[in-house]
Amino acid sequence: MKTRTLSNLLAAALLAAIPTPARAWVAAGGYHGGVVAVGYRPPCCYSGAAVAGAAIGGAMVGAAVASAAQPAYVAPAPVYYSAPVAYAPAVGTVVSALPPTGCSSLSINGISYMNCAGVFYMPFYSGGALMYQVAQP
Amino acid sequence: MRTRARNRFVAAWGALGALLLGLDPSAASTEAAALKPATAPVATPAPPPPLEPEALAQLKAMSDLLKDTARFTFKATADREQPSVNGPMLDFFSVSQVAVSRPNQLRVETKGDLHAASLWYDGKMVTIYSLKSSFYGQTAAPATIDETVLMLMDRFQMPLPAAGFLLKDPYSKMMEGVKTAFDAGDAEIDGVACRHLAFSEEDADWQVWVEKGAKPLPRRIAVTYKKIQGAPRVVSTLSDWNLSPKIAAGEFTFSPPAGAKKVDWKTSEK
Numbered sequence: 063m064k065t066r067t068l069s070n071l072l073a074a075a076l077l078a079a080i081p082t083p084a085r086a087w088v089a090a091g092g093y094h095g096g097v098v099a100v101g102y103r104p105p106c107c108y109s110g111a112a113v114a115g116a117a118i119g120g121a122m123v124g125a126a127v128a129s130a131a132q133p134a135y136v137a138p139a140p141v142y143y144s145a146p147v148a149y150a151p152a153v154g155t156v157v158s159a160l161p162p163t164g165c166s167s168l169s170i171n172g173i174s175y176m177n178c179a180g181v182f183y184m185p186f187y188s189g190g191a192l193m194y195q196v197a198q199p
Numbered sequence: 200m201r202t203r204a205r206n207r208f209v210a211a212w213g214a215l216g217a218l219l220l221g222l223d224p225s226a227a228s229t230e231a232a233a234l235k236p237a238t239a240p241v242a243t244p245a246p247p248p249p250l251e252p253e254a255l256a257q258l259k260a261m262s263d264l265l266k267d268t269a270r271f272t273f274k275a276t277a278d279r280e281q282p283s284v285n286g287p288m289l290d291f292f293s294v295s296q297v298a299v300s301r302p303n304q305l306r307v308e309t310k311g312d313l314h315a316a317s318l319w320y321d322g323k324m325v326t327i328y329s330l331k332s333s334f335y336g337q338t339a340a341p342a343t344i345d346e347t348v349l350m351l352m353d354r355f356q357m358p359l360p361a362a363g364f365l366l367k368d369p370y371s372k373m374m375e376g377v378k379t380a381f382d383a384g385d386a387e388i389d390g391v392a393c394r395h396l397a398f399s400e401e402d403a404d405w406q407v408w409v410e411k412g413a414k415p416l417p418r419r420i421a422v423t424y425k426k427i428q429g430a431p432r433v434v435s436t437l438s439d440w441n442l443s444p445k446i447a448a449g450e451f452t453f454s455p456p457a458g459a460k461k462v463d464w465k466t467s468e469k
Contacts, residue, residue, distance in 0.1 A: 158313065167333065167460075174334060174460040186463040187336035190316055190357035192329040 155196045170199045254380040254396045260415040262370030272298045274439040275361050280431035288429055299365055302343050304451040319453035320347050326453035327464060336464030354466045360435045364417050376400045388418040389438055402426045416440050
Protein backbone atom coordinates (compact mmCIF):
# COMPACT_ATOMS: atom_id res chain seq x y z
CA MET A 63 0.00 0.00 0.00
CA LYS A 64 1.40 3.32 -1.03
CA THR A 65 1.46 5.72 1.90
CA ARG A 66 0.96 9.39 1.28
CA THR A 67 2.89 11.88 3.28
CA LEU A 68 0.96 14.33 5.37
CA SER A 69 2.70 17.18 3.60
CA ASN A 70 1.18 16.00 0.35
CA LEU A 71 -2.29 15.85 1.81
CA LEU A 72 -2.31 19.29 3.31
CA ALA A 73 -0.74 20.79 0.25
CA ALA A 74 -3.45 19.23 -1.88
CA ALA A 75 -6.20 20.71 0.21
CA LEU A 76 -4.64 24.14 0.59
CA LEU A 77 -3.36 24.64 -2.96
CA ALA A 78 0.23 24.75 -4.05
CA ALA A 79 1.36 28.17 -2.82
CA ILE A 80 1.96 27.41 0.82
CA PRO A 81 4.92 29.21 2.37
CA THR A 82 5.38 26.86 5.30
CA PRO A 83 5.76 23.09 5.22
CA ALA A 84 2.68 21.21 6.29
CA ARG A 85 2.94 18.23 8.59
CA ALA A 86 -0.50 17.67 9.93
CA TRP A 87 -3.40 15.59 8.85
CA VAL A 88 -6.64 16.85 10.35
CA ALA A 89 -5.90 20.28 8.99
CA ALA A 90 -6.19 18.95 5.47
CA GLY A 91 -9.72 17.78 5.98
CA GLY A 92 -11.96 20.75 5.72
CA TYR A 93 -10.41 23.43 3.69
CA HIS A 94 -10.17 23.58 -0.03
CA GLY A 95 -8.34 26.62 -1.19
CA GLY A 96 -9.37 26.23 -4.81
CA VAL A 97 -12.74 27.81 -4.22
CA VAL A 98 -11.35 30.63 -2.15
CA ALA A 99 -12.87 33.15 -4.52
CA VAL A 100 -16.42 31.88 -4.35
CA GLY A 101 -19.08 34.47 -3.92
CA TYR A 102 -17.52 36.98 -6.23
CA ARG A 103 -20.22 38.46 -8.40
CA PRO A 104 -19.09 41.02 -10.93
CA PRO A 105 -21.24 44.13 -11.21
CA CYS A 106 -23.92 43.84 -13.83
CA CYS A 107 -23.56 44.64 -17.44
CA TYR A 108 -19.86 45.17 -17.96
CA SER A 109 -18.41 43.95 -21.21
CA GLY A 110 -17.02 40.44 -21.41
CA ALA A 111 -13.48 41.80 -21.32
CA ALA A 112 -14.21 43.69 -18.13
CA VAL A 113 -15.56 40.55 -16.53
CA ALA A 114 -12.42 38.66 -17.40
CA GLY A 115 -10.45 41.57 -15.98
CA ALA A 116 -12.41 41.38 -12.76
CA ALA A 117 -11.63 37.71 -12.43
CA ILE A 118 -7.95 38.26 -13.12
CA GLY A 119 -7.97 41.18 -10.69
CA GLY A 120 -9.24 38.88 -7.99
CA ALA A 121 -6.42 36.46 -8.65
CA MET A 122 -3.90 39.29 -8.57
CA VAL A 123 -5.20 40.51 -5.23
CA GLY A 124 -4.72 37.01 -3.90
CA ALA A 125 -1.21 36.82 -5.30
CA ALA A 126 -0.29 40.24 -3.91
CA VAL A 127 -1.50 39.35 -0.43
CA ALA A 128 0.25 36.01 -0.60
CA SER A 129 3.58 37.60 -1.50
CA ALA A 130 3.39 40.25 1.24
CA ALA A 131 5.66 39.68 4.22
CA GLN A 132 3.05 38.35 6.65
CA PRO A 133 2.31 34.94 8.11
CA ALA A 134 -1.18 34.70 6.66
CA TYR A 135 -1.57 33.54 3.10
CA VAL A 136 -4.46 33.29 0.73
CA ALA A 137 -4.84 30.75 -1.99
CA PRO A 138 -4.25 32.30 -5.41
CA ALA A 139 -6.00 31.42 -8.68
CA PRO A 140 -8.14 29.76 -9.94
CA VAL A 141 -10.90 32.25 -9.43
CA TYR A 142 -14.44 31.01 -9.33
CA TYR A 143 -17.39 33.32 -9.20
CA SER A 144 -21.09 33.06 -9.70
CA ALA A 145 -22.18 33.09 -13.27
CA PRO A 146 -23.26 36.46 -14.57
CA VAL A 147 -26.57 36.45 -16.37
CA ALA A 148 -26.67 39.66 -18.36
CA TYR A 149 -23.56 39.21 -20.49
CA ALA A 150 -21.17 36.62 -21.85
CA PRO A 151 -18.18 35.71 -19.68
CA ALA A 152 -14.83 35.12 -21.38
CA VAL A 153 -13.85 31.67 -22.63
CA GLY A 154 -11.93 29.85 -19.93
CA THR A 155 -13.77 31.47 -17.04
CA VAL A 156 -14.75 28.98 -14.33
CA VAL A 157 -18.04 29.47 -12.51
CA SER A 158 -19.70 27.57 -9.69
CA ALA A 159 -23.26 28.05 -10.96
CA LEU A 160 -25.08 28.54 -14.22
CA PRO A 161 -27.73 31.13 -14.99
CA PRO A 162 -30.91 29.89 -13.31
CA THR A 163 -32.93 29.65 -16.53
CA GLY A 164 -32.39 29.26 -20.23
CA CYS A 165 -29.84 26.43 -20.22
CA SER A 166 -30.01 23.17 -22.12
CA SER A 167 -27.57 20.30 -22.30
CA LEU A 168 -25.97 18.96 -25.43
CA SER A 169 -23.12 16.72 -26.48
CA ILE A 170 -20.49 17.66 -29.06
CA ASN A 171 -17.88 15.08 -30.08
CA GLY A 172 -18.70 13.10 -26.97
CA ILE A 173 -18.17 16.04 -24.61
CA SER A 174 -21.07 17.37 -22.55
CA TYR A 175 -21.90 21.07 -22.55
CA MET A 176 -24.59 23.32 -21.22
CA ASN A 177 -25.81 25.96 -23.65
CA CYS A 178 -27.06 29.04 -21.81
CA ALA A 179 -28.29 31.66 -24.27
CA GLY A 180 -25.49 30.89 -26.69
CA VAL A 181 -22.71 30.62 -24.07
CA PHE A 182 -21.29 27.10 -23.80
CA TYR A 183 -20.27 25.78 -20.41
CA MET A 184 -18.31 22.56 -19.97
CA PRO A 185 -19.16 20.86 -16.65
CA PHE A 186 -16.48 19.17 -14.55
CA TYR A 187 -15.90 18.16 -10.95
CA SER A 188 -13.24 19.91 -8.91
CA GLY A 189 -12.60 19.94 -5.19
CA GLY A 190 -15.77 18.04 -4.43
CA ALA A 191 -18.04 20.43 -6.33
CA LEU A 192 -19.50 20.67 -9.82
CA MET A 193 -17.99 23.59 -11.76
CA TYR A 194 -18.47 24.93 -15.26
CA GLN A 195 -15.88 26.38 -17.59
CA VAL A 196 -16.90 28.67 -20.41
CA ALA A 197 -15.82 26.95 -23.62
CA GLN A 198 -15.79 27.36 -27.38
CA PRO A 199 -16.79 23.92 -28.62
CA MET B 200 13.68 47.01 67.79
CA ARG B 201 10.68 46.05 65.72
CA THR B 202 12.87 44.98 62.85
CA ARG B 203 15.02 42.92 65.11
CA ALA B 204 12.00 41.19 66.62
CA ARG B 205 10.65 40.34 63.22
CA ASN B 206 13.97 38.93 62.11
CA ARG B 207 14.02 36.71 65.12
CA PHE B 208 10.52 35.53 64.29
CA VAL B 209 11.51 34.77 60.70
CA ALA B 210 14.62 32.98 61.91
CA ALA B 211 12.49 30.76 64.14
CA TRP B 212 10.15 29.84 61.33
CA GLY B 213 13.06 29.41 59.00
CA ALA B 214 14.57 26.89 61.36
CA LEU B 215 11.26 25.08 61.61
CA GLY B 216 10.91 25.11 57.84
CA ALA B 217 14.40 23.74 57.49
CA LEU B 218 13.56 21.00 59.97
CA LEU B 219 10.44 20.09 58.07
CA LEU B 220 12.41 19.95 54.87
CA GLY B 221 15.00 17.77 56.52
CA LEU B 222 17.74 20.36 56.22
CA ASP B 223 20.43 21.23 58.76
CA PRO B 224 18.73 23.80 61.09
CA SER B 225 22.09 25.44 61.81
CA ALA B 226 22.04 26.78 58.27
CA ALA B 227 19.21 29.12 59.32
CA SER B 228 20.99 30.42 62.39
CA THR B 229 22.24 33.70 60.97
CA GLU B 230 19.87 36.56 60.19
CA ALA B 231 20.96 36.69 56.56
CA ALA B 232 20.17 33.06 55.98
CA ALA B 233 16.97 33.35 57.98
CA LEU B 234 15.29 35.48 55.30
CA LYS B 235 15.56 32.79 52.63
CA PRO B 236 13.59 29.81 53.95
CA ALA B 237 10.45 31.93 54.47
CA THR B 238 9.97 32.23 50.72
CA ALA B 239 11.63 29.09 49.38
CA PRO B 240 9.25 26.20 50.16
CA VAL B 241 6.28 27.54 48.15
CA ALA B 242 5.27 24.65 45.92
CA THR B 243 4.56 25.63 42.28
CA PRO B 244 2.46 23.14 40.34
CA ALA B 245 4.28 21.54 37.43
CA PRO B 246 3.16 22.92 34.05
CA PRO B 247 0.82 20.54 32.24
CA PRO B 248 2.49 18.39 29.58
CA PRO B 249 2.01 19.58 25.99
CA LEU B 250 0.11 16.38 25.27
CA GLU B 251 -2.24 15.79 28.19
CA PRO B 252 -2.65 12.03 28.70
CA GLU B 253 -6.34 12.44 29.52
CA ALA B 254 -7.08 14.22 26.23
CA LEU B 255 -5.17 11.58 24.29
CA ALA B 256 -6.95 8.78 26.16
CA GLN B 257 -10.36 10.18 25.24
CA LEU B 258 -9.46 10.59 21.58
CA LYS B 259 -8.11 7.04 21.68
CA ALA B 260 -11.33 5.71 23.23
CA MET B 261 -13.32 7.36 20.44
CA SER B 262 -10.96 5.87 17.88
CA ASP B 263 -11.16 2.38 19.38
CA LEU B 264 -14.96 2.42 19.35
CA LEU B 265 -15.10 3.27 15.64
CA LYS B 266 -12.24 0.90 14.83
CA ASP B 267 -14.21 -2.01 16.28
CA THR B 268 -17.41 -1.13 14.43
CA ALA B 269 -17.78 -2.89 11.08
CA ARG B 270 -20.64 -0.75 9.78
CA PHE B 271 -21.98 2.59 10.91
CA THR B 272 -23.95 5.57 9.68
CA PHE B 273 -24.14 9.18 10.86
CA LYS B 274 -25.22 12.62 9.77
CA ALA B 275 -22.65 15.42 9.37
CA THR B 276 -23.86 19.02 9.39
CA ALA B 277 -20.98 21.19 8.23
CA ASP B 278 -20.33 24.92 8.13
CA ARG B 279 -17.30 25.98 6.10
CA GLU B 280 -15.97 29.51 6.15
CA GLN B 281 -14.28 30.67 2.99
CA PRO B 282 -12.89 34.12 2.33
CA SER B 283 -14.40 35.78 -0.73
CA VAL B 284 -12.27 37.79 -3.15
CA ASN B 285 -14.07 40.97 -2.19
CA GLY B 286 -13.31 40.59 1.49
CA PRO B 287 -15.98 39.22 3.79
CA MET B 288 -15.89 35.66 4.98
CA LEU B 289 -18.67 33.50 3.57
CA ASP B 290 -20.23 30.48 5.25
CA PHE B 291 -21.30 27.48 3.21
CA PHE B 292 -23.51 24.88 4.84
CA SER B 293 -24.00 21.27 3.90
CA VAL B 294 -25.65 18.20 5.36
CA SER B 295 -24.25 14.76 4.62
CA GLN B 296 -25.57 11.28 5.32
CA VAL B 297 -22.55 9.03 5.71
CA ALA B 298 -22.51 5.23 5.55
CA VAL B 299 -19.36 3.21 6.22
CA SER B 300 -18.92 -0.53 5.70
CA ARG B 301 -15.42 -1.71 6.44
CA PRO B 302 -13.09 -2.22 4.79
CA ASN B 303 -14.06 -1.06 1.33
CA GLN B 304 -17.47 0.61 1.07
CA LEU B 305 -18.42 4.23 1.65
CA ARG B 306 -21.39 6.39 0.74
CA VAL B 307 -21.73 10.12 1.40
CA GLU B 308 -24.91 11.84 0.28
CA THR B 309 -24.50 15.60 0.55
CA LYS B 310 -26.92 18.46 0.16
CA GLY B 311 -25.74 22.02 0.38
CA ASP B 312 -24.99 25.25 -1.42
CA LEU B 313 -21.46 24.71 -2.66
CA HIS B 314 -20.21 21.30 -1.60
CA ALA B 315 -23.30 19.49 -2.75
CA ALA B 316 -21.81 16.44 -4.43
CA SER B 317 -22.43 12.91 -3.23
CA LEU B 318 -19.96 10.02 -3.21
CA TRP B 319 -20.19 6.30 -3.87
CA TYR B 320 -17.31 3.90 -3.21
CA ASP B 321 -17.85 0.16 -3.65
CA GLY B 322 -14.29 -1.13 -3.42
CA LYS B 323 -13.71 -0.79 -7.16
CA MET B 324 -14.94 2.59 -8.38
CA VAL B 325 -15.50 5.93 -6.71
CA THR B 326 -18.15 8.25 -8.16
CA ILE B 327 -19.02 11.87 -7.50
CA TYR B 328 -22.44 13.16 -8.47
CA SER B 329 -24.19 16.43 -7.77
CA LEU B 330 -27.81 15.49 -7.24
CA LYS B 331 -28.89 18.81 -8.69
CA SER B 332 -27.21 18.08 -12.03
CA SER B 333 -27.14 15.38 -14.66
CA PHE B 334 -23.34 15.02 -14.61
CA TYR B 335 -21.13 12.64 -12.67
CA GLY B 336 -17.42 11.98 -12.34
CA GLN B 337 -15.96 8.52 -11.83
CA THR B 338 -12.57 6.91 -11.40
CA ALA B 339 -11.02 3.59 -10.42
CA ALA B 340 -10.55 3.40 -6.66
CA PRO B 341 -8.04 1.75 -4.34
CA ALA B 342 -8.95 -1.35 -2.33
CA THR B 343 -9.74 0.27 1.04
CA ILE B 344 -11.65 3.19 2.54
CA ASP B 345 -8.41 4.56 3.98
CA GLU B 346 -6.64 4.71 0.65
CA THR B 347 -9.72 6.05 -1.12
CA VAL B 348 -10.34 8.83 1.42
CA LEU B 349 -6.69 9.87 1.28
CA MET B 350 -6.80 9.82 -2.52
CA LEU B 351 -9.94 11.97 -2.59
CA MET B 352 -8.38 14.54 -0.28
CA ASP B 353 -5.02 14.49 -1.98
CA ARG B 354 -5.45 14.03 -5.73
CA PHE B 355 -9.04 15.27 -5.95
CA GLN B 356 -8.72 18.00 -3.29
CA MET B 357 -12.01 17.12 -1.70
CA PRO B 358 -12.83 18.86 1.57
CA LEU B 359 -13.76 16.09 4.03
CA PRO B 360 -13.63 17.53 7.55
CA ALA B 361 -14.90 14.32 9.17
CA ALA B 362 -12.54 12.10 7.15
CA GLY B 363 -10.54 11.02 10.18
CA PHE B 364 -13.53 9.24 11.65
CA LEU B 365 -13.88 7.05 8.54
CA LEU B 366 -10.41 5.55 8.77
CA LYS B 367 -9.56 2.18 10.26
CA ASP B 368 -7.44 3.81 12.98
CA PRO B 369 -8.62 7.40 13.43
CA TYR B 370 -6.32 8.10 16.39
CA SER B 371 -2.99 7.42 14.72
CA LYS B 372 -3.84 9.46 11.63
CA MET B 373 -5.48 12.37 13.43
CA MET B 374 -2.58 12.69 15.88
CA GLU B 375 -0.04 13.18 13.10
CA GLY B 376 1.49 16.63 13.46
CA VAL B 377 -0.22 17.37 16.79
CA LYS B 378 1.92 19.48 19.10
CA THR B 379 -0.44 20.12 22.02
CA ALA B 380 -3.55 18.38 23.32
CA PHE B 381 -5.71 19.19 26.31
CA ASP B 382 -9.09 18.49 27.81
CA ALA B 383 -11.16 21.70 27.75
CA GLY B 384 -13.87 20.33 30.02
CA ASP B 385 -17.53 19.40 29.84
CA ALA B 386 -19.83 20.31 26.97
CA GLU B 387 -23.26 19.38 25.70
CA ILE B 388 -24.20 18.86 22.06
CA ASP B 389 -27.83 18.17 21.12
CA GLY B 390 -28.48 17.10 24.70
CA VAL B 391 -25.54 14.67 24.74
CA ALA B 392 -22.90 15.14 27.47
CA CYS B 393 -19.45 15.39 25.91
CA ARG B 394 -15.82 16.04 26.68
CA HIS B 395 -14.34 18.94 24.78
CA LEU B 396 -10.83 18.16 23.53
CA ALA B 397 -8.47 20.69 21.96
CA PHE B 398 -5.46 19.99 19.74
CA SER B 399 -3.01 22.21 17.93
CA GLU B 400 -0.76 21.70 14.97
CA GLU B 401 1.63 23.93 13.08
CA ASP B 402 -0.98 25.30 10.67
CA ALA B 403 -4.29 24.53 12.34
CA ASP B 404 -6.04 24.16 15.68
CA TRP B 405 -8.76 21.58 15.96
CA GLN B 406 -11.26 20.49 18.56
CA VAL B 407 -13.23 17.30 18.95
CA TRP B 408 -16.22 16.77 21.21
CA VAL B 409 -16.43 13.15 22.36
CA GLU B 410 -19.52 11.67 23.97
CA LYS B 411 -19.12 10.73 27.63
CA GLY B 412 -19.91 7.25 28.86
CA ALA B 413 -19.89 3.80 27.28
CA LYS B 414 -20.13 5.06 23.67
CA PRO B 415 -17.42 7.69 23.15
CA LEU B 416 -18.64 8.85 19.73
CA PRO B 417 -17.35 12.00 18.06
CA ARG B 418 -20.13 14.60 18.21
CA ARG B 419 -18.42 17.58 16.64
CA ILE B 420 -15.15 18.60 15.03
CA ALA B 421 -13.97 22.18 14.49
CA VAL B 422 -10.82 23.19 12.63
CA THR B 423 -9.29 26.68 12.49
CA TYR B 424 -6.76 27.34 9.73
CA LYS B 425 -4.39 29.69 11.52
CA LYS B 426 -2.15 30.49 8.59
CA ILE B 427 -4.82 31.31 6.04
CA GLN B 428 -5.85 34.94 5.88
CA GLY B 429 -8.88 35.52 8.06
CA ALA B 430 -8.26 32.19 9.85
CA PRO B 431 -11.32 30.42 8.38
CA ARG B 432 -13.02 27.71 10.37
CA VAL B 433 -14.78 24.50 9.46
CA VAL B 434 -17.25 23.03 11.94
CA SER B 435 -18.98 19.71 11.42
CA THR B 436 -21.55 18.39 13.89
CA LEU B 437 -22.03 14.63 13.83
CA SER B 438 -25.39 13.20 14.86
CA ASP B 439 -27.79 10.31 14.29
CA TRP B 440 -25.09 7.72 14.93
CA ASN B 441 -26.10 4.14 14.19
CA LEU B 442 -23.48 1.46 14.93
CA SER B 443 -25.57 -1.44 13.61
CA PRO B 444 -27.33 -0.04 10.56
CA LYS B 445 -29.21 -1.97 7.92
CA ILE B 446 -27.74 -0.90 4.62
CA ALA B 447 -29.40 -2.03 1.40
CA ALA B 448 -27.36 -4.12 -1.02
CA GLY B 449 -26.10 -1.95 -3.82
CA GLU B 450 -26.15 1.17 -1.67
CA PHE B 451 -22.46 1.74 -2.33
CA THR B 452 -22.54 1.24 -6.09
CA PHE B 453 -23.45 4.15 -8.31
CA SER B 454 -26.10 3.57 -10.96
CA PRO B 455 -26.28 6.55 -13.29
CA PRO B 456 -29.78 8.02 -13.48
CA ALA B 457 -31.35 8.11 -16.94
CA GLY B 458 -29.68 10.78 -19.04
CA ALA B 459 -26.74 11.33 -16.68
CA LYS B 460 -23.44 11.98 -18.47
CA LYS B 461 -19.92 11.28 -17.29
CA VAL B 462 -17.70 14.36 -17.20
CA ASP B 463 -14.11 15.16 -16.24
CA TRP B 464 -13.10 14.90 -12.57
CA LYS B 465 -10.11 17.15 -12.19
CA THR B 466 -7.12 16.06 -10.16
CA SER B 467 -4.40 18.25 -8.73
CA GLU B 468 -1.31 18.54 -10.92
CA LYS B 469 1.73 16.94 -9.40
